[in-house]
Amino acid sequence: MCTATACRTLCTETWQQDFERSKNRPTADDLLDVARWAAAVLQFSRSTALADSMPGTGDAELDVLADTSVPGLLPAKPCGRAELQHLTESALFAPVGQHRWVFAHRSYQEYLAAEFLRDRIAPEVRSELLWAGSGSARHILPQHEEIAARLAVDDPQLLDDLIAHDPWVVLLADLPALPDSRREQVVQALLDTAQDHVLGRLESTLLARLNHPRLAEQLTPHLAAHSTQTASISSCGSQRHASQPV
Known part of the structure; x- marks a missing residue:
C-alpha cells in the first residue's frame, strides 16, 4: 500500500x-x-x-x-x-x-508535510526551510532530507539544486519516476562528488532504480579505475608481507 x-x-x-x-x-x-x-x-x-x-x-x-x-x-x-x-x-x-x-x-x-509545502508554501520559503549552509557547504537539513527528496520529483529547480549541492539526498526520491536524462545526471553527480568510494555505496538495488540507457557506459571508466586501484593496493600489501622476516 x-x-x-x-x-x-x-x-x-x-x-x-x-x-x-x-x-x-x-x-x-x-x-x-x-x-x-x-x-x-x-x-x-x-x-x-x-x-x-x-x-x-x-x-x-x-x-x-x-x-x-x-x-x-x-x-x-x-x-x-x-x-x-x-x-x-x-x-x-x-x-x-x-x-x-x-x-x-x-x-x-x-509525506503529508511535503504535500503541504508543495501546495501551500512559496518556493523561496520552502528553500529557507529545507537548506542550510552556502557554497560548497550548502546542504539539506538532515531532518528534512526525505521531504526534499519527495518534492524534487515534481520540482525541477529543487532537483537541479540537489544534484549540484547534495546529490545523495536524491537517492531517497522516487528515482524511477524521473526521466532517463535526470537519472543520468544524478549518477554523474554522485561519481563526481565521491569517486573514491561511490561504487561501494551504489548497491545493485539502487543501481536498478538509477538505471538509464547509458548507465553501463557511464560506470565503465570508474569501474576500471576502481579495479586498477584495488589491484595496486593488493600488490603493495603482498610486497610488504613478502618482505617481512619469517
Missing part, C-alpha cells in the same frame, strides 16, 4: 468513539487537509507532539493550532478544535502520553 493510500485509509479508522461523536466526524479528505497542516507544524517546529494539556510544555497545542480554516487552503476547510480532536482520534495518530499524540509513523508526517 502506498503512503498516500495508507494515510487516507488511516483517517477513516478511529479509536473508540461514542455514537454522537462518530455522526459528526469529518470526511477522510477533510481530515487529511487538517493532517497536512499538523504535519508541517510538527516537521518544521520544535514541537514533537500534538497536545491537549497545559500550555508551556513545548508541544503543539490543539487550541493554538485551531483556526477557522486550514491555513493557505482554498476553498476553505474547517480546522477548529473539533477537527483536530477527530484527527488525534484517527489511526493516523498514536497516543504517547496523557493527551499527547504523534503520527503513527514518521513517514506519514514527512
Whole structure:
C-alpha cells in the first residue's frame, strides 16, 4: 500500500468513539487537509507532539493550532478544535502520553508535510526551510532530507539544486519516476562528488532504480579505475608481507 493510500485509509479508522461523536466526524479528505497542516507544524517546529494539556510544555497545542480554516487552503476547510480532536482520534495518530499524540509513523508526517509545502508554501520559503549552509557547504537539513527528496520529483529547480549541492539526498526520491536524462545526471553527480568510494555505496538495488540507457557506459571508466586501484593496493600489501622476516 502506498503512503498516500495508507494515510487516507488511516483517517477513516478511529479509536473508540461514542455514537454522537462518530455522526459528526469529518470526511477522510477533510481530515487529511487538517493532517497536512499538523504535519508541517510538527516537521518544521520544535514541537514533537500534538497536545491537549497545559500550555508551556513545548508541544503543539490543539487550541493554538485551531483556526477557522486550514491555513493557505482554498476553498476553505474547517480546522477548529473539533477537527483536530477527530484527527488525534484517527489511526493516523498514536497516543504517547496523557493527551499527547504523534503520527503513527514518521513517514506519514514527512509525506503529508511535503504535500503541504508543495501546495501551500512559496518556493523561496520552502528553500529557507529545507537548506542550510552556502557554497560548497550548502546542504539539506538532515531532518528534512526525505521531504526534499519527495518534492524534487515534481520540482525541477529543487532537483537541479540537489544534484549540484547534495546529490545523495536524491537517492531517497522516487528515482524511477524521473526521466532517463535526470537519472543520468544524478549518477554523474554522485561519481563526481565521491569517486573514491561511490561504487561501494551504489548497491545493485539502487543501481536498478538509477538505471538509464547509458548507465553501463557511464560506470565503465570508474569501474576500471576502481579495479586498477584495488589491484595496486593488493600488490603493495603482498610486497610488504613478502618482505617481512619469517
